Structure formats: C-alpha cells, structure tokens
Amino acid sequence: MKHPELVLLVLAAVYGCRTDWDCSLNGVCTEAVCACDSPWAGTDCGNLTFAPGNATTGPELGGKALACYHGDDNMSYSWGASVQYAQEDDGWWMWVAVMTNHCTIGQWRTNSEVQLARSRWGPLGPFEKVADVVLPWAHNPQTIVSPDPGAQHGYVYALFTLGNGVPVSGEPVNCNKTQPPHVSAPAAVVDKPRLSRSTNTVYFTIHWAEEARGPYEQYNASILDWPSGWDYGEHGNWNPSPWQHPNGTVYLMAHTSWKAFCGEAILRADSWRGPYRVVASDTYSSWGGSACGVEDPFLWTDKRGHWHVLYHSLSSISAQIPCSCIVKQSFLTLTYPPQSLGNGT
Numbered sequence: 001m002k003h004p005e006l007v008l009l010v011l012a013a014v015y016g017c018r019t020d021w022d023c024s025l026n027g028v029c030t031e032a033v034c035a036c037d038s039p040w041a042g043t044d045c046g047n048l049t050f051a052p053g054n055a056t057t058g059p060e061l062g063g064k065a066l067a068c069y070h071g072d073d074n075m076s077y078s079w080g081a082s083v084q085y086a087q088e089d090d091g092w093w094m095w096v097a098v099m100t101n102h103c104t105i106g107q108w109r110t111n112s113e114v115q116l117a118r119s120r121w122g123p124l125g126p127f128e129k130v131a132d133v134v135l136p137w138a139h140n141p142q143t144i145v146s147p148d149p150g151a152q153h154g155y156v157y158a159l160f161t162l163g164n165g166v167p168v169s170g171e172p173v174n175c176n177k178t179q180p181p182h183v184s185a186p187a188a189v190v191d192k193p194r195l196s197r198s199t200n201t202v203y204f205t206i207h208w209a210e211e212a213r214g215p216y217e218q219y220n221a222s223i224l225d226w227p228s229g230w231d232y233g234e235h236g237n238w239n240p241s242p243w244q245h246p247n248g249t250v251y252l253m254a255h256t257s258w259k260a261f262c263g264e265a266i267l268r269a270d271s272w273r274g275p276y277r278v279v280a281s282d283t284y285s286s287w288g289g290s291a292c293g294v295e296d297p298f299l300w301t302d303k304r305g306h307w308h309v310l311y312h313s314l315s316s317i318s319a320q321i322p323c324s325c326i327v328k329q330s331f332l333t334l335t336y337p338p339q340s341l342g343n344g345t
Helices: 004-015 105-111
Strands: 027-030 033-036 077-086 091-099 112-119 128-134 139-147 155-162 199-209 217-227 241-244 250-257 262-269 277-281 294-301 307-313 327-332 341-344
Touching: 077 105, 077 139, 091 105, 091 139, 105 112, 112 139, 128 155, 139 241, 155 241, 217 277, 241 294, 250 294, 262 294
Parallel strands: none
Antiparallel strands: 027 033, 077 091, 091 112, 112 128, 139 155, 155 199, 199 217, 241 250, 250 262, 262 277, 294 307, 307 327, 327 341
C-alpha cells in the first residue's frame, strides 16, 4: 500500500482513533478519541487553529492589529516571519520578510529583505520595526536561539534565509513614486562548491548575533555531502527551516530542487556553525513519496519527541480553492536521525 497512513486517518475518522498516528501525532489517542495538543483541533487533530489576525489593540498601542507586521508604514507588504523570546531584554523579537519600496509580493524575487521588529507586549505583537537586518535579496527568515559557549549570554540568534543579501534576479524595483529606491548591499564573497565524485561541499550564509537586537554578522557555513544530483543554485540557500533540538543538535530542512519546488532533505550539525551533513531526504524509500509542490517548510519536534513539518502547498485541492490557502502537514516517526515521513493535509 502506497500511503497506509492516509488509510489509517480515514478509518480513524469513521471508527475513532486506534493509535496516536490516527491523531496526526498532534495529540494522544485515548479510548478511541483524540485528545489534541494546542493549537490543534478536529477528530484527527489535523486542523491548525490560529489567533485572530483582525483583533486590535487599545488606544495605548495605537489600535494596531495583532498577529501582523506593519513595517515602515501601512503600505508595506510582508511574507512570513519568525518570532523568538529574548531573555536578555525580556522582549519578543521578529524577523520578517518585507518587500522594499512599497512593492507587493509580486516583486519578492527582487525586493524581499529581512527586517527586525520588537514587541514589548507578547508574541502576538504589535511589533515595531527596529532595523533592516539583511538587505535585498533575502526571503523566508527563520531564527533559532542556539547554544554557544563562547557567546556573552551562552547562546546566539542564528538567522537562516533564502538568499544572503546579494541580488540574484536584478536590483530592487522602485514601486514608490515619492521616495528614492532601497538599494541592496554589495556582493558578498561566498566560496564555490568543491566538486567530488558524487557529492559537493557547498556553502551558505547564516546571519547571527549575540543579542536579538544585533549587531548581526555573516557566517559562511558548509554542507559536506550535498549530492551532486540535487540543485544548489546561486540563491545560496533554499527555503531553510532550522530546528534547535533539545539535545543541542541543529537540524535543518531544505529544498533539494528549488527550481521545481520539489524535494526535501534534513541536515544535521552538532552546532549552528556546522558543518552540516545530510541525514535524510524524500529520496529515501522510508519517506513514502516525494515532497513535491511545496515550499516554506517549518520543522519542529513536539513534547513527545515526534517530528513535524508544515509546508505552504503550491497545489490546490480543487479549482475553486487557491493554492495560497492550503497548508500541508507531514509528521515523522521518532528515529535518530529522522528518516520516516507520513503525509497529511
């Protein structure tokens, strides 16, 4: 059977759950009923609930909407963000992709940059802009708080991005008629891949800081065994999704074919600095199929040690449902390293 996990979910919906797999690993099966972890809901714990994005604050916070980013002004467009709590200043910080020069998401390939924002009130915001962290081109920021014995507080903020601040699709477009265009940073020097028989040593940029507010520095991390048959373009990164494991290890999910939005791999390193090695991919038979037509993964482990990932799906369930409305979840069995993947929606 090609997808036995989907059959189990259908049977669970009709007859009740039998195992925690029937609960999408987002809850526990107890007496044929799924007890879901927050924020999951539904008979199979497959529905992700959200905070209301249209809730507004009181006059003391300017009436700004929660769970969104206001950028330089109310004409700024953003796409995706990563939020972390900072022990050093008791604040919530957000790294968010913003389209410069008042451009829309339609210009993301040229105008996306990473901005840093802070909230004094909590993880839902509102967030106020602090600085530009990575100028165009950079997209899909995800930040982890990672142990580092040499750092001032014993940890650093490691920022992973698609792109490293160097334009790869042209200079930023000026969509603003009244202000000068936002200029990009000068090109960074990045080592070229070193070719071998079947694998390449490839490099990507991590921006890091000892405190959330910065200043941020660039670190050139390496992957020692990137297969030569996988894409690795001049984007310098490929929808990376880092996860700081409780045991100190850093895992990183990334595309293996950014050109076609197909393929995923999981990399592992003993620290955020690397070097990273490939430990699993959807080319392994245990994954049960290719992760194709997806982007922007978010990887994590739950309190029971199960592995999960959320994607933005680029395929629609029907012609009436736009692909931008679909989120696809996959869940992995707890192995070391993780090598088994089951797909759900």
